[in-house]
Amino acid sequence: MRSSSAEASDEVAILTPAEAKAAAELATSLAQRYSSVDDEDLLCDLPFHASKLPLRAQRFLRRFALADRRGFCIVKGHVMDAARIGPTPADWRGMARPGPEFPEEILLLLYAALLGEPFGWVTQQDGHLVHNTFPIKEHEYEQLGSGSRELLTWHTEDAFHPYRGDYLILASLRNPDRVATTVAELDVSALSPEDLGLLFQERFRIVPDESHRPGNNSSVSASDRRRFANIERLTTDHRPVAVLFGSPTDPYLRLDPYFMEIPEEDLDANRAFRALVEVIDRNLRNIVLEQGDFLFVNNHRAVHGRAPFTARYDGTDRWLKRVNVTTDLRKSRDMRATAASRLIG
Numbered sequence: 318m319r320s321s322s323a324e325a326s327d328e329v330a331i332l333t334p335a336e337a338k339a340a341a342e343l344a345t346s347l348a349q350r351y352s353s354v355d356d357e358d359l360l361c362d363l364p365f366h367a368s369k370l371p372l373r374a375q376r377f378l379r380r381f382a383l384a385d386r387r388g389f390c391i392v393k394g395h396v397m398d399a400a401r402i403g404p405t406p407a408d409w410r411g412m413a414r415p416g417p418e419f420p421e422e423i424l425l426l427l428y429a430a431l432l433g434e435p436f437g438w439v440t441q442q443d444g445h446l447v448h449n450t451f452p453i454k455e456h457e458y459e460q461l462g463s464g465s466r467e468l469l470t471w472h473t474e475d476a477f478h479p480y481r482g483d484y485l486i487l488a489s490l491r492n493p494d495r496v497a498t499t500v501a502e503l504d505v506s507a508l509s510p511e512d513l514g515l516l517f518q519e520r521f522r523i524v525p526d527e528s529h530r531p532g533n534n535s536s537v538s539a540s541d542r543r544r545f546a547n548i549e550r551l552t553t554d555h556r557p558v559a560v561l562f563g564s565p566t567d568p569y570l571r572l573d574p575y576f577m578e579i580p581e582e583d584l585d586a587n588r589a590f591r592a593l594v595e596v597i598d599r600n601l602r603n604i605v606l607e608q609g610d611f612l613f614v615n616n617h618r619a620v621h622g623r624a625p626f627t628a629r630y631d632g633t634d635r636w637l638k639r640v641n642v643t644t645d646l647r648k649s650r651d652m653r654a655t656a657a658s659r660l661i662g
Protein backbone atom coordinates (compact mmCIF):
# COMPACT_ATOMS: atom_id res chain seq x y z
CA MET A 318 0.00 0.00 0.00
CA ARG A 319 1.38 3.41 -0.93
CA SER A 320 0.66 6.59 0.95
CA SER A 321 1.19 9.61 -1.22
CA SER A 322 3.55 12.11 0.35
CA ALA A 323 1.06 14.93 -0.24
CA GLU A 324 -1.43 13.23 2.06
CA ALA A 325 -0.89 12.46 5.73
CA SER A 326 -0.29 8.75 6.15
CA ASP A 327 -3.01 8.37 8.78
CA GLU A 328 -5.58 9.83 6.39
CA VAL A 329 -5.20 7.95 3.12
CA ALA A 330 -4.01 4.50 2.19
CA ILE A 331 -3.83 3.38 -1.42
CA LEU A 332 -4.11 -0.28 -2.29
CA THR A 333 -1.59 -1.64 -4.77
CA PRO A 334 -3.16 -3.27 -7.83
CA ALA A 335 -2.30 -6.69 -6.38
CA GLU A 336 -3.97 -5.85 -3.05
CA ALA A 337 -7.03 -4.46 -4.83
CA LYS A 338 -7.28 -7.61 -6.92
CA ALA A 339 -6.99 -9.85 -3.85
CA ALA A 340 -9.74 -7.89 -2.04
CA ALA A 341 -12.04 -8.05 -5.07
CA GLU A 342 -11.46 -11.78 -5.49
CA LEU A 343 -12.18 -12.38 -1.82
CA ALA A 344 -15.47 -10.46 -2.07
CA THR A 345 -16.50 -12.15 -5.31
CA SER A 346 -15.88 -15.64 -3.94
CA LEU A 347 -17.85 -14.85 -0.77
CA ALA A 348 -20.76 -13.55 -2.85
CA GLN A 349 -21.06 -17.06 -4.26
CA ARG A 350 -21.08 -18.66 -0.80
CA TYR A 351 -23.61 -16.52 1.02
CA SER A 352 -27.21 -15.65 0.18
CA SER A 353 -27.49 -11.97 1.16
CA VAL A 354 -26.08 -9.28 3.43
CA ASP A 355 -28.55 -10.41 6.11
CA ASP A 356 -27.34 -14.02 5.95
CA GLU A 357 -26.65 -14.91 9.59
CA ASP A 358 -23.81 -17.21 8.54
CA LEU A 359 -22.15 -14.35 6.67
CA LEU A 360 -22.50 -12.01 9.66
CA CYS A 361 -21.05 -14.72 11.92
CA ASP A 362 -18.11 -15.41 9.60
CA LEU A 363 -17.20 -11.76 8.87
CA PRO A 364 -14.19 -11.47 11.22
CA PHE A 365 -12.69 -14.68 9.84
CA HIS A 366 -13.02 -13.48 6.23
CA ALA A 367 -11.93 -9.94 7.12
CA SER A 368 -8.64 -11.37 8.34
CA LYS A 369 -7.95 -12.15 4.67
CA LEU A 370 -8.25 -8.53 3.57
CA PRO A 371 -4.92 -6.91 2.57
CA LEU A 372 -2.90 -6.86 5.77
CA ARG A 373 -1.83 -3.24 5.43
CA ALA A 374 -5.45 -2.14 5.06
CA GLN A 375 -6.29 -4.07 8.22
CA ARG A 376 -3.43 -2.41 10.12
CA PHE A 377 -4.29 1.02 8.79
CA LEU A 378 -7.89 0.69 10.01
CA ARG A 379 -7.02 -0.85 13.35
CA ARG A 380 -4.60 2.04 13.98
CA PHE A 381 -7.31 4.51 12.97
CA ALA A 382 -9.74 2.88 15.41
CA LEU A 383 -7.36 2.43 18.32
CA ALA A 384 -5.82 5.90 18.09
CA ASP A 385 -9.38 7.34 18.09
CA ARG A 386 -7.88 10.66 17.09
CA ARG A 387 -8.69 11.27 13.43
CA GLY A 388 -12.30 11.75 12.34
CA PHE A 389 -11.96 9.94 9.05
CA CYS A 390 -9.66 7.97 6.78
CA ILE A 391 -9.84 6.66 3.25
CA VAL A 392 -8.71 3.41 1.64
CA LYS A 393 -8.38 4.03 -2.09
CA GLY A 394 -7.86 1.89 -5.12
CA HIS A 395 -10.51 -0.84 -4.92
CA VAL A 396 -11.49 -2.39 -8.20
CA MET A 397 -15.05 -1.59 -9.28
CA ASP A 398 -16.34 -3.66 -12.17
CA ALA A 399 -18.75 -1.08 -13.58
CA ALA A 400 -20.06 -3.48 -16.24
CA ARG A 401 -21.01 -6.11 -13.66
CA ILE A 402 -22.37 -3.54 -11.19
CA GLY A 403 -24.64 -2.09 -13.89
CA PRO A 404 -26.47 1.24 -13.94
CA THR A 405 -27.17 3.34 -10.87
CA PRO A 406 -30.77 2.54 -9.85
CA ALA A 407 -33.48 5.20 -9.75
CA ASP A 408 -34.74 4.17 -6.28
CA TRP A 409 -33.62 1.73 -3.58
CA ARG A 410 -37.17 0.39 -3.38
CA GLY A 411 -37.50 -2.62 -5.67
CA MET A 412 -33.75 -3.20 -6.11
CA ALA A 413 -32.71 -6.85 -6.52
CA ARG A 414 -31.28 -8.16 -3.23
CA PRO A 415 -28.72 -9.46 -3.57
CA GLY A 416 -28.00 -7.48 -6.71
CA PRO A 417 -25.03 -7.56 -9.06
CA GLU A 418 -23.10 -5.36 -6.61
CA PHE A 419 -23.35 -7.96 -3.80
CA PRO A 420 -19.52 -8.41 -3.75
CA GLU A 421 -19.05 -4.68 -3.01
CA GLU A 422 -21.61 -4.94 -0.19
CA ILE A 423 -19.67 -7.86 1.25
CA LEU A 424 -16.43 -5.90 1.03
CA LEU A 425 -18.12 -3.11 2.98
CA LEU A 426 -19.20 -5.60 5.65
CA LEU A 427 -15.68 -7.08 5.86
CA TYR A 428 -14.29 -3.63 6.57
CA ALA A 429 -17.09 -3.08 9.10
CA ALA A 430 -15.97 -6.23 10.90
CA LEU A 431 -12.50 -4.72 11.42
CA LEU A 432 -14.09 -1.86 13.38
CA GLY A 433 -17.02 -3.54 15.15
CA GLU A 434 -20.42 -4.95 14.18
CA PRO A 435 -22.48 -3.67 11.24
CA PHE A 436 -26.06 -2.64 12.08
CA GLY A 437 -29.04 -0.86 10.55
CA TRP A 438 -32.32 0.76 11.49
CA VAL A 439 -35.84 -0.62 11.11
CA THR A 440 -36.83 2.95 10.29
CA GLN A 441 -34.27 3.60 7.53
CA GLN A 442 -34.31 2.36 3.92
CA ASP A 443 -36.88 -0.32 4.75
CA GLY A 444 -34.64 -1.92 7.35
CA HIS A 445 -31.83 -2.88 4.99
CA LEU A 446 -28.45 -3.41 6.64
CA VAL A 447 -26.48 -1.92 3.75
CA HIS A 448 -27.78 1.39 2.48
CA ASN A 449 -27.70 2.84 -0.99
CA THR A 450 -26.89 6.47 -1.57
CA PHE A 451 -27.74 7.84 -4.99
CA PRO A 452 -29.94 10.73 -6.06
CA ILE A 453 -33.68 10.02 -6.18
CA LYS A 454 -35.76 12.40 -8.27
CA GLU A 455 -38.54 12.89 -5.70
CA HIS A 456 -35.94 13.74 -3.04
CA GLU A 457 -34.11 16.32 -5.13
CA TYR A 458 -34.58 19.15 -2.62
CA GLU A 459 -34.64 17.07 0.60
CA GLN A 460 -32.14 16.87 3.49
CA LEU A 461 -31.55 13.23 2.66
CA GLY A 462 -28.66 11.16 1.35
CA SER A 463 -30.82 10.69 -1.75
CA GLY A 464 -31.21 14.45 -2.21
CA SER A 465 -29.00 16.38 -4.61
CA ARG A 466 -29.73 20.06 -5.27
CA GLU A 467 -29.62 21.04 -1.60
CA LEU A 468 -26.47 21.05 0.47
CA LEU A 469 -26.69 18.13 2.90
CA THR A 470 -25.62 20.05 5.97
CA TRP A 471 -22.91 18.48 8.07
CA HIS A 472 -24.00 16.25 10.92
CA THR A 473 -23.15 13.44 13.29
CA GLU A 474 -24.88 10.39 11.81
CA ASP A 475 -28.14 9.71 13.71
CA ALA A 476 -27.08 12.34 16.25
CA PHE A 477 -30.51 12.22 17.93
CA HIS A 478 -30.19 8.56 18.86
CA PRO A 479 -28.38 7.12 21.88
CA TYR A 480 -27.52 4.00 19.84
CA ARG A 481 -26.07 5.85 16.83
CA GLY A 482 -23.09 4.23 15.17
CA ASP A 483 -19.47 4.57 16.22
CA TYR A 484 -18.41 4.50 12.56
CA LEU A 485 -19.99 5.04 9.19
CA ILE A 486 -18.43 3.52 6.08
CA LEU A 487 -19.14 4.82 2.59
CA ALA A 488 -17.97 2.89 -0.47
CA SER A 489 -17.95 4.67 -3.82
CA LEU A 490 -19.15 2.52 -6.69
CA ARG A 491 -19.01 5.54 -9.00
CA ASN A 492 -18.87 9.32 -8.77
CA PRO A 493 -18.37 10.67 -12.31
CA ASP A 494 -19.25 14.27 -11.45
CA ARG A 495 -16.85 14.29 -8.50
CA VAL A 496 -19.55 15.24 -6.00
CA ALA A 497 -17.89 16.03 -2.68
CA THR A 498 -18.61 14.48 0.67
CA THR A 499 -17.84 17.07 3.37
CA VAL A 500 -15.94 16.18 6.54
CA ALA A 501 -14.77 18.21 9.53
CA GLU A 502 -12.91 17.42 12.70
CA LEU A 503 -13.09 19.66 15.77
CA ASP A 504 -10.25 22.02 16.62
CA VAL A 505 -11.01 22.21 20.31
CA SER A 506 -8.29 24.82 20.93
CA ALA A 507 -10.41 27.33 18.98
CA LEU A 508 -13.14 27.28 21.65
CA SER A 509 -13.05 29.42 24.77
CA PRO A 510 -12.94 27.49 28.08
CA GLU A 511 -16.34 28.97 28.96
CA ASP A 512 -17.99 27.81 25.72
CA LEU A 513 -16.31 24.44 26.03
CA GLY A 514 -17.78 23.98 29.50
CA LEU A 515 -21.27 24.89 28.28
CA LEU A 516 -21.13 22.51 25.33
CA PHE A 517 -20.52 19.65 27.78
CA GLN A 518 -23.83 20.43 29.51
CA GLU A 519 -27.20 18.86 28.59
CA ARG A 520 -28.74 22.00 27.08
CA PHE A 521 -29.22 21.04 23.40
CA ARG A 522 -32.11 19.21 21.72
CA ILE A 523 -31.73 17.04 18.62
CA VAL A 524 -34.75 15.66 16.72
CA PRO A 525 -34.66 12.68 14.29
CA ASP A 526 -33.69 13.50 10.73
CA GLU A 527 -35.92 12.90 7.72
CA SER A 528 -34.45 9.52 6.78
CA HIS A 529 -36.20 7.85 9.74
CA ARG A 530 -39.69 9.08 8.87
CA PRO A 531 -42.34 6.60 7.65
CA GLY A 532 -42.79 8.66 4.45
CA ASN A 533 -39.21 7.87 3.49
CA ASN A 534 -39.75 4.12 3.83
CA SER A 535 -42.08 1.75 1.94
CA SER A 536 -45.50 0.86 3.36
CA VAL A 537 -45.14 0.16 7.04
CA SER A 538 -46.49 -2.96 8.77
CA ALA A 539 -48.36 -2.89 12.09
CA SER A 540 -45.35 -4.07 14.11
CA ASP A 541 -43.09 -1.61 12.34
CA ARG A 542 -45.52 1.17 13.18
CA ARG A 543 -44.59 0.69 16.84
CA ARG A 544 -40.93 1.05 15.91
CA PHE A 545 -41.51 4.28 14.03
CA ALA A 546 -43.42 5.41 17.12
CA ASN A 547 -40.25 4.79 19.16
CA ILE A 548 -38.35 7.13 16.87
CA GLU A 549 -41.19 9.67 16.98
CA ARG A 550 -41.05 9.57 20.76
CA LEU A 551 -37.46 10.73 20.59
CA THR A 552 -38.76 13.68 18.56
CA THR A 553 -41.30 14.68 21.15
CA ASP A 554 -39.26 13.72 24.22
CA HIS A 555 -37.20 16.86 23.87
CA ARG A 556 -34.65 15.60 26.33
CA PRO A 557 -31.68 17.92 26.10
CA VAL A 558 -28.26 16.41 25.46
CA ALA A 559 -24.65 17.62 25.50
CA VAL A 560 -23.02 18.25 22.12
CA LEU A 561 -19.53 17.54 23.46
CA PHE A 562 -18.68 14.58 25.69
CA GLY A 563 -15.78 12.34 26.67
CA SER A 564 -12.37 13.89 27.28
CA PRO A 565 -12.62 17.54 28.42
CA THR A 566 -9.46 18.36 26.47
CA ASP A 567 -10.16 16.21 23.41
CA PRO A 568 -13.95 15.79 23.25
CA TYR A 569 -16.27 13.70 21.14
CA LEU A 570 -18.97 15.39 19.05
CA ARG A 571 -22.71 14.86 18.81
CA LEU A 572 -24.63 17.40 16.76
CA ASP A 573 -26.82 17.94 13.72
CA PRO A 574 -27.49 21.70 13.60
CA TYR A 575 -30.23 21.40 10.94
CA PHE A 576 -32.30 19.23 13.29
CA MET A 577 -31.54 20.98 16.58
CA GLU A 578 -33.33 23.33 18.88
CA ILE A 579 -31.79 25.35 21.65
CA PRO A 580 -34.20 27.22 23.89
CA GLU A 581 -34.14 30.86 22.78
CA GLU A 582 -33.87 32.10 26.35
CA ASP A 583 -30.69 30.08 26.95
CA LEU A 584 -28.41 32.80 25.60
CA ASP A 585 -25.21 31.19 26.83
CA ALA A 586 -25.99 27.84 25.20
CA ASN A 587 -26.89 29.61 21.95
CA ARG A 588 -23.64 31.58 21.95
CA ALA A 589 -21.50 28.52 22.71
CA PHE A 590 -23.31 26.51 20.04
CA ARG A 591 -22.76 29.22 17.41
CA ALA A 592 -19.08 29.28 18.29
CA LEU A 593 -18.87 25.50 17.92
CA VAL A 594 -20.62 25.58 14.53
CA GLU A 595 -18.22 28.30 13.34
CA VAL A 596 -15.18 26.35 14.46
CA ILE A 597 -16.43 23.24 12.65
CA ASP A 598 -17.38 25.22 9.53
CA ARG A 599 -13.85 26.56 9.35
CA ASN A 600 -12.46 23.02 9.29
CA LEU A 601 -14.93 21.66 6.72
CA ARG A 602 -13.21 19.90 3.84
CA ASN A 603 -14.45 18.57 0.53
CA ILE A 604 -13.54 14.94 0.00
CA VAL A 605 -14.37 13.52 -3.41
CA LEU A 606 -14.94 9.80 -3.12
CA GLU A 607 -13.65 8.47 -6.40
CA GLN A 608 -14.73 5.12 -7.76
CA GLY A 609 -13.14 2.48 -5.53
CA ASP A 610 -12.64 4.74 -2.49
CA PHE A 611 -13.89 3.60 0.93
CA LEU A 612 -14.38 6.41 3.47
CA PHE A 613 -14.37 5.52 7.17
CA VAL A 614 -15.92 8.17 9.42
CA ASN A 615 -15.37 8.07 13.17
CA ASN A 616 -18.86 9.28 14.13
CA HIS A 617 -17.58 10.72 17.44
CA ARG A 618 -14.62 12.59 16.00
CA ALA A 619 -15.99 14.08 12.79
CA VAL A 620 -19.15 15.40 11.22
CA HIS A 621 -19.92 14.85 7.55
CA GLY A 622 -22.31 16.00 4.85
CA ARG A 623 -22.47 16.41 1.09
CA ALA A 624 -22.12 19.25 -1.40
CA PRO A 625 -25.12 20.05 -3.63
CA PHE A 626 -25.08 18.73 -7.18
CA THR A 627 -27.14 18.32 -10.31
CA ALA A 628 -28.24 14.72 -10.71
CA ARG A 629 -28.33 12.97 -14.08
CA TYR A 630 -31.06 10.33 -13.47
CA ASP A 631 -29.77 8.30 -16.41
CA GLY A 632 -28.13 5.35 -14.66
CA THR A 633 -24.71 6.99 -14.43
CA ASP A 634 -25.22 8.98 -11.18
CA ARG A 635 -22.98 8.85 -8.16
CA TRP A 636 -23.64 5.66 -6.17
CA LEU A 637 -22.35 4.94 -2.67
CA LYS A 638 -22.92 1.92 -0.44
CA ARG A 639 -23.12 2.69 3.23
CA VAL A 640 -23.15 0.84 6.53
CA ASN A 641 -23.27 1.81 10.21
CA VAL A 642 -20.89 0.14 12.63
CA THR A 643 -21.14 -0.19 16.40
CA THR A 644 -18.46 -1.32 18.82
CA ASP A 645 -21.20 -2.46 21.19
CA LEU A 646 -24.18 -4.29 19.72
CA ARG A 647 -25.41 -5.31 23.16
CA LYS A 648 -26.25 -1.79 24.30
CA SER A 649 -29.12 -1.61 21.78
CA ARG A 650 -30.67 -4.96 22.75
CA ASP A 651 -33.80 -3.28 24.13
CA MET A 652 -34.50 -1.92 20.66
CA ARG A 653 -33.66 -5.00 18.61
CA ALA A 654 -36.34 -7.68 18.13
CA THR A 655 -33.93 -10.59 18.74
CA ALA A 656 -30.34 -10.90 19.92
CA ALA A 657 -29.34 -11.87 16.37
CA SER A 658 -31.13 -8.94 14.74
CA ARG A 659 -28.91 -6.18 13.38
CA LEU A 660 -31.76 -3.70 13.12
CA ILE A 661 -32.50 -1.08 15.76
CA GLY A 662 -36.02 0.31 15.92
Ligand SMILES: O=C(O)CCC(=O)C(=O)O
Binds near residue numbers: 487497498623639
Ligand atom coordinates in the same frame (compact mmCIF):
# COMPACT_ATOMS: atom_id res chain seq x y z
O1 LIG B 1 -23.45 11.43 0.16
C1 LIG B 1 -22.53 11.57 0.96
O2 LIG B 1 -21.36 11.79 0.59
C2 LIG B 1 -22.76 11.48 2.43
C3 LIG B 1 -24.20 11.47 2.77
C4 LIG B 1 -24.45 11.20 4.21
O3 LIG B 1 -24.57 12.06 5.02
C5 LIG B 1 -24.53 9.80 4.65
O4 LIG B 1 -24.46 8.89 3.82
O5 LIG B 1 -24.68 9.59 5.85
Ligand SMILES: [Fe+2]
Binds near residue numbers: 472474621622
Ligand atom coordinates in the same frame (compact mmCIF):
# COMPACT_ATOMS: atom_id res chain seq x y z
FE1 LIG C 1 -24.81 11.23 7.02
